[in-house]
Amino acid sequence: MTLLDKIRRTILKYGMIQPGDKILLAFSGGIDSSALLHLLMALRQEWAFELYLAHFNHKLRVAADKDESFVRERAAELQLPLFVGWRDVREEARRRKTNLEEEARFWRYKFLTEKAQEIGGAKIALGHNLNDQVETFFLRLFRGAGLSGIGGMKPCLDQRIIRPLIEISRQEIELYLQKNQIPYRVDRSNFDRRFLRNKIRAELIPYLEREFDTALLDHISIFMTIVREEEEVLAELARKEAEKMIREEEGVLQLDRAALLALRPALGRRVIREYLRQLKGDLRSFSFRDVEAVRTAKPGRIITLSCDLRLRCESNIIYYLPAEAPQEFYYRWNGQGRLELSEIGFIFEGRVQKKWSANSLSFNDWRGAFFDRQKLSFPLIIKPRQPSDRYQPLGGSGRKKLKELFRERKIPLFLRPKWPVFWSGQEIIWAPGLPVAEKVKIDHQTKEIFQIRVVKGSFLSKSERPEDSIIDG
DSSP states (O other): OHHHHHHHHHHHHTTTOTTTEEEEEEEEEEEHHHHHHHHHHHHHHHOOOOEEEEEEEEEEEEEEEHHHHHHHHHHHHHOEEEEEEEEOOOHHHHHHHHOOHHHHHHHHHHHHHHHHHHHHHOOOOOOOHHHHHHHHHHHHHHHHHHHHHTTTHHHHHHHHTEEHHHHHHHHHHHHHHHHHTTOOOGGGGGGGSSHHHHHHIIIIIIHHHTOOOTTTTHHHHHHHHHHHHHHHHHHHHHHHHHHHEEEETTTTTEHHHHHHHHHHHHHHHHHHHHHHHHHHOHHHHHHHHHHHHHHHHTTEEEEEGGGGGGEEEEEEEEEEOOOOOOOOEEEESSSSEEEEEEOOOOEEEEEEESSOGGGGGOOOOTTEEEEEEEGGSSSEEEEEEOTOOOOOOOSSSSOHHHHHHHHTTOOOOOGGGEEEEETTTTEEEEESSSBBGGGGGTTTTOEEEEEEEEEESSSSOGGGGOOOOOOOO
């Protein structure tokens, strides 16, 4: 079977591409994306899809600009539309005191997601291959991940992200490039064995293949597929239990402890994970020990978890203890350039559009908002929600409390005290995740649009998560 036949089989197996689709290939110019580009070009006419290229320059390596030049040349040679973005990721990570790899991943996926939306709902094609999948298996195994982590990368994620090479080995890809004389760039950082993934790639996997199992990649791939499919069943069972056991009363998110104790430990842990997800918005920073601390807590105890999140355990319920002093901040913004709310990890960007059409606007309350500029009073005020805050959301029949809207939109309880609320004069006009106010909506008489875009937020909505969250050990 040829490599083209294999990728065709994978695409059909997971329903990755349909006739008429728009595909945005994340093209680094490296081995995997170069092979995937050549294969998609060969399949383009057969499936009648549109192909676009996107390249993100992280400015991390000396050769980064040369990689970008190579990508531009290939796009011009193949006459394919290309989107190029960049960010000084090292500087961003230093300034914000975050992990370099996580910062790079955030900006890369943000760029790809935005360009996919601009194109009109394009699917993002990534070049992860079978070796990448197996390396991920060992990385997550060493971190003590649960089934959702051990299952690895999903071949197809929410019909937004596809991985056509996920069942093809790196050796097959290299042979394909050589046979077809396809040019590509070499990332020298992949040979640096100070990084655990590179060490797994260069030392562990070859050793296991040589000494234990020549078909290691295929066998682990089969195991990961089984894990992913069984994880979906268990996740559905846990979701149904969580719906019965987690409730919000008077602004307090509660977990039914009596029902929790009646569950098997494995199912109980999953319900606790969902409870923590609803509290914080994701499962980052939580460990297995955190989950066990909740599951085995005794009545009358206060449980302090990661991120300084505190829970109280009573005989029949477990509930969240909010911080004694809510986050305080107050900003005046003229709407120009960027606004960074350093206290809470948000970055917003404002711009004015004088020429627009409804079809050109991409509406997503989590990512930003559009306003009739003439209806706004600058400077805008940004501050935390207060208990009495209310406004009339777009399309609403009257004013509603932000507290109720936060609950309806499932804004994590842990984040609500520090959630930014935008004011124009004496009126609330928007908060991330909520509709704009009825009073400032755009209509057929609007001459200028003011757009607020969420550049970075201390949350990840479901639509923004490139992969499911994982609890590490």
